[in-house]
Amino acid sequence: DQQVKQNSPSLSVQEGRISILNCDYTNSMFDYFLWYKKYPAEGPTFLISISSIKDKNEDGRFTVFLNKSAKHLSLHIVPSQPGDSAVYFCAAGGSYIPTFGRGTSLIVHP
């Protein structure tokens, strides 16, 4: 059974608008949460993370929100740019091995 779920396989957004990618998890023992970005034919790269003791972490255009009671996290990208078009993986863990979601493909239209 999936412990980390990304229920939207794809998302399409207009350039300049906000992109919101969602992720749900089931394991309350997870104490770190991350987002990775992956372009075709490249390896994933780390984007932003948040620990379980926080509810928000911001890095430039990227903000991750954590709602522990709902076991839900989200990634906000504001403003979205065409170069943000990629697959985004949510990951969570409590050991050194994170569990990945299946990814959401974001397309940002000019």
Place this chain on the structure above:
Amino acid sequence: DVKVTQSSRYLVKRTGEKVFLECVQDMDHENMFWYRQDPGLGLRLIYFSYDVKMKEKGDIPEGYSVSREKKERFSLILESASTNQTSMYLCASSSPGTSGKNTGELFFGEGSRLTVL
């Protein structure tokens, strides 16, 4: 700059062939991982290693084996390739942060696209 290097970006092999995928990291990381990525299935862990000569099965180890003879090198072996092993293979490494606590941040190589005919 941190670097995880996978030896082959693209490979084409025939069913039944033995396949070696090599991965080298230059960050002195303790942990190394092999994943495969398939559309709609995300990243699935095949094997991981937390030390030299140590290996642990991940979620989908069947049909694969690994070798870690040196800290910087982690090899994935397909003893007899099959068409259902056509995939993108990703190597990654990690290390506990300065506080000694794992953060889950993995450093990935660029991937090896394997096609088995």
